[in-house]
Amino acid sequence: MDYKLEYMERLFAKISKKKTESYVISRIWHQLNDDRVKFVVQQYIRRTHDKYALADLYLPQLNILIEINEPFHKNNVEVDKIRNEEIINTTHAQLLVVDCDNDIQEIHRQISIIVWAIKLTIQQLGEKFQAWDDVSTLSVEYHRNKGYLKVEDNECLRTTEDVAAIFGTVAKHRGFLRASGAAIPNKKNEIVWWPNTEHHLWHNELSEDGMFIYEYPKINEKREAHLNQWLSAPEETRITFLRYKDDLGFCFYRFVGVFKLNKEKSIKENKCVWERISNTYQLKK
Structure with missing residues (x-):
């Protein structure tokens, strides 16, 4: 199946129970009629150090956020105002709002204005506008x-x-056993590693700042042996792609850096602690 088609099918399936939101986003998508623009729903946004919000619709290439205010929002005007100000201060995004406490003609009018604003932003970006092309960027080539x-x-x-x-x-x-990595040809002690955060036998966790991966078997009796194995093994460099599942259910392997075992932290925490030593890796031409 075409990736963009599957992506949009999953997107609308995800919000199908939110009838008003689904209607508005569907109308924006169809009126815009431009599949170069990626739609992201329920986008996580940090508002302050300890608060976050979920934006109804986000257009990442344009840094446009679209909030769809259903009728109940009229009871939260001040709260919404503070929330929106915090979002703008954090993201520097253009925030557009659809007030759905109106009849359908007025909602359509607001949507038309938003579609016009999106098209204008694309026009203003000119050659700087980067079309949505996940299919190409997901390829080996x-x-x-x-x-x-x-x-x-x-x-x-x-x-x-x-x-x-x-x-x-x-x-x-x-068979059904899948390797967690592979040696890189002509690179001594370098492997490409793809840990799975949802593995039923292994705990693989990336720290919030992306600097450490914590790895250990979920069976406690095996943790010490696993740690000792790597403490005594030759030093290994791991070019790492972490498996994760996005909000639409797509599974990806995302490059998270180059890691080596931090023996001091591993001993202290009684588990393998892999520390990022580089955020880039040069591929062989």
Whole structure:
């Protein structure tokens, strides 16, 4: 199935129970009629140090947030005002609002204005506008041609086979047992690693700041042996793609950096603590 089609199908399925929100977003999508623009629903946004919000609709290429205020919002005018101010201060986004405490003609009028604002922003960006093209950026060829990996670029691939392929290696599996990594050809003590945060036997956790990965078997009796194995093993560098599932249910392997075992922290915490030593990796041309 076409990736964009599947993405939008899942997006609308996710918000299908929110009737008003679903109606407004659907009308924006169809009136805009431009599949170069990516729609993200329920976008997590940090408002302050200890508060966050979920934006109804976010257009990441344009940094536009769209809030869909249903009738109950009229009882929260001041709260919404503070919330929106905090969001703008944090994201520097253009915030557009649809007030749905109106008849359908007025709602349509507001949506038309928002669609016009989106088109105007695209026009103003000109050649700087980057079309939604996840399909290309998820390909092995894209990463090979780019020649390097960078955490800030949110590098992702769909399968472990694709991750291995950009390093010129293969993901070896035995039946239903799936390897968690593969050696990189002609690179001594370097492996490409794809830990799974939802593995039923292993705990793999990326710290909030992205600097550490905590790895240990979920069976407590095996933790000490696992730790001792890596403490005594030759030093290993792990080029790491963390498996995660997005809000629409798509699974990706996202590059999170180059890691080495921090032995001091591992001993102290009684588990393997892999520390990021670089946020970039140069691929072999």
